[in-house]
Amino acid sequence: MSNYILPLLTTLTRQVKANFVNKTHQTEAVQERFLLTLLRRYQNTELGRKWGLREIRTIDQFRDRVPVLPYSSYEPYTERIFQGESNILTPDPVVYLNLTSGSTGSKKLIPVTKRFQNSLRGANLTSMGFLVDALKTRQRQFGKLLITNSVQLLGRTPGGVKYGPASVGILRMGKFLYQQLFAHPFETLQPGNSLARHYVCLLFALRDRTMRGMIANFPMLLLRTASYLETYAEDLIRDLDKGTIANWLDLESGIRSQLEHQWSAYPERARELRDILNQEGRLTPKRVWSDLSFVATARGGTSDFYFQRFPDYFEDTPVFGAVYSSAEATFSIYPDVDTDGSVLAIESGFFEFVPQDQWDAEHPKTLLATEVKVGEHYRLLTTNYSGFYRYDIGDVIEVVGFYNKTPLIVFRYRRGGTMSATTEKTTEHHVTQVMQALQQEFDVPLEDFCLTLSESIITPHYLVNIELAPGQRLDNPQLFLTRFDHQLQQANTSYAVKRTDNYIPAPRLRILAPGSFAILRQRQLERGVPDSQLKFPHISNDRQFLAGLKVLEEVKLPGDSDE
Structure with a gap:
């Protein structure tokens, strides 16, 4: 970042924040x-x-x-x-x-x-001001960052107005500001192929060993970026060393040409990363960017489940919520890192x-x-x-x-995002709390999970569908299911009453094959959901939501039968 722009930006955001306070x-x-x-x-x-x-x-x-x-x-x-x-x-x-x-x-x-855009931009600047001050109190610095959101439009209306995801509009309309902040060229956000876009964003960002932050709409997407860094470590190091951009990437020819024009070899940085890979056995964000000061992503709701896996990739890096927003509005602004409470965006x-x-x-x-x-x-x-x-x-x-x-x-x-076998209205907040607790109790990280209902319309039972994280095993799945039933009764009183009165049968645990939730996410992409907007449901009333996925094991509680 230009030497004069960062101080100006941080000064501005702190003034905006002070005015908001x-x-x-x-x-x-x-x-x-x-x-x-x-x-x-x-x-x-x-x-x-x-x-x-x-x-x-x-x-x-x-x-x-x-x-x-x-x-x-x-x-x-x-x-x-x-x-x-x-x-x-x-x-x-x-x-x-x-x-x-x-x-x-x-x-x-x-x-x-x-x-409308200016009112939302004011909230974003306010959140940056809070972040700058929060990092300063922790002897950390704000600086360039990595983002992998697409900037591709979906089209134009008959009246000629551009349309697409909210993040696309924000990035395109604020291009001058954001291209000062990014540790990679704005053009790296243009590829339509998700993997190709993530790869070139990572490749260009890896040049800068002093990068400070990573941003994604949802925690799951940050974990995916970290996974790509780990999976394609050899290719990334090779491209840094040789000054190439992997020829197997699905890049549009015009975009590839633009990026190759801005790319060159960084053999010294490649050697650094090779040493880390040899010593650690993999590349992780905190290892390749030792000055990483923050990651910014949504907090609250279903997001909390994924934070338990963050230390594996980001170690003690603070997590900042930035703003709680949707396409329709910005609702609140986070005043600090590692906190869930956010200040109502009264302006x-x-x-x-x-x-x-x-x-x-x-x-x-x-x-x-x-x-x-x-x-x-x-x-x-x-x-x-x-x-x-x-x-x-x-x-x-x-x-x-x-x-x-x-x-x-x-x-x-x-609201409306609830699941009921009868009328108990189990929410995503209920099940997220439960699964967070079970991951800790059994010391077993999950790749993801989703609760659905069995086929029976009259007396359906809960199906607890889980995929274990790579390399993990669940030694006592029946005890895991027992504890799930107990914890959900603690979290949702209505569920507890109806389980005690046998209105809801005992739940069942289904352990899905590795890669199952990747298949589900791919299905969402094929439905037209932009990859940077993926929000994976942790409860679903659609009994066919997981259709076609391989079940490795189905576990029942004692006394449970199909009769």
């Missing part, structure tokens, strides 16, 4: 100002006229007049925007359309304007919280940011410059504290 003392006023400013600017859009935004003067009037709605209510409007109509949801021109991955539901189109949207006793109400009563209670779970609603109002994304969060007068929240699970 000051506003966390004035949460109520900041939220009200955000909402009323947005309503004035959006009052003459088609939806703004329909709901009479011009007449709204208070938060209470807003909650009385505007309904709580899911994406399906906005879909007719976003489809019209896709066809080229303007002033539908936003008064500003739509410059990009975020297309969600569809990995955990149907795909959605989210309009992006410059105003990026207007937020309401639906308490649990209102989840089934047609017109739920909501709480504001200053009214929530620590330890309670809420559905999170957002109003922001995408043109969505009181939008119910379906996320369930837990309030874990306050940062000054602003709530600290943790994403727990997606």
Whole structure:
């Protein structure tokens, strides 16, 4: 990175962060100002006229007049925007359309304007400011980083607007900034083939022994990048030594030519890596970048399960959550590394919280940011410059504290993302907690897991489908299953009651063949889910979700039979 750009950037982000921290003392006023400013600017859009935004003067009037709605209510409007109509949801021109991955539901189109993008960029700069300060207190430094996200667009609308994953839009619209931050050329993000893109990103980043960070949307994707570094160590070292780019890579000819023009031999660095490989038997991120200061990825929800495998690759490197966000909104900003609680992004949207006793109400009563209670779970609603109002994304969060007068929240699970043999509503948060505990109790890392239901419609039992990490074995699978049943009863009281009353039969454990979850991820890719957006479900009501995978062993509890 140019010598003058990094200090300027870190100074800017720390100033933005300091400004945000000051506003966390004035949460109520900041939220009200955000909402009323947005309503004035959006009052003459088609939806703004329909709901009479011009007449709204208070938060209470807003909650009385505007309904709580899911994406399906906005879909007719976003489809019209896709066809080229303007002033539908936003008064500003739509410059990009975020297309969600569809990995955990149907795909959605989210309009992006410059105003919307700027509000989210402010949250990202704030998070960088928090990261810079957090690293400084730990005698670590912020610096260049590795990212492997694709920047390929999915297409253009009939109206000529570009569309694709949210991360593609962010990277393309912020290209100047990001190409200063990356330890590899921006062009390395262009290959369409996932393996080829990861390989060239790693290859160029390996030149820089002082690289400081790695970023991926989800922890599983960081583990995959680390796995590629380990698997293709010999090829990477050879290319560094010879100044080549492996000819077996599936690279588009134009992109290969661009990259070869920027590439040359680094024999000294190749020798360093060869020595590490000979001494350690493999290459890992922390060994090849000894100054690695942080990894940034999603925290909360199903992400926590994967963190137990991080020390094997990243050792004691701090994990930073950056921002909790989706294609529709940025919800919160992480104030420190190695923490799950994140500060509500009070400058990026207007937020309401639906308490649990209102989840089934047609017109739920909501709480504001200053009214929530620590330890309670809420559905999170957002109003922001995408043109969505009181939008119910379906996320369930837990309030874990306050940062000054602003709530600290943790994403727990997606509402509707539950599994029931009867009515017990087991969530991904429940099963993630259980599997984390079992990995520790049995000292056996898992490659991944997913709970499904057996074929029986009347009395289905849980199928605990696991794949052991490479080289691992489970010595007592029946005890593992017994402990799973016990731990899930501890985590989910409703499951415990129904198991005790025999409404739910005993669960069964299925140990899947190595590579099973790689096959499942490949199936998602073939469905069109971008590889950088993969979110693997840990529970599924689809009884065919794991169809065709080889089961090495099925384990039952004593007394369990097929009768």
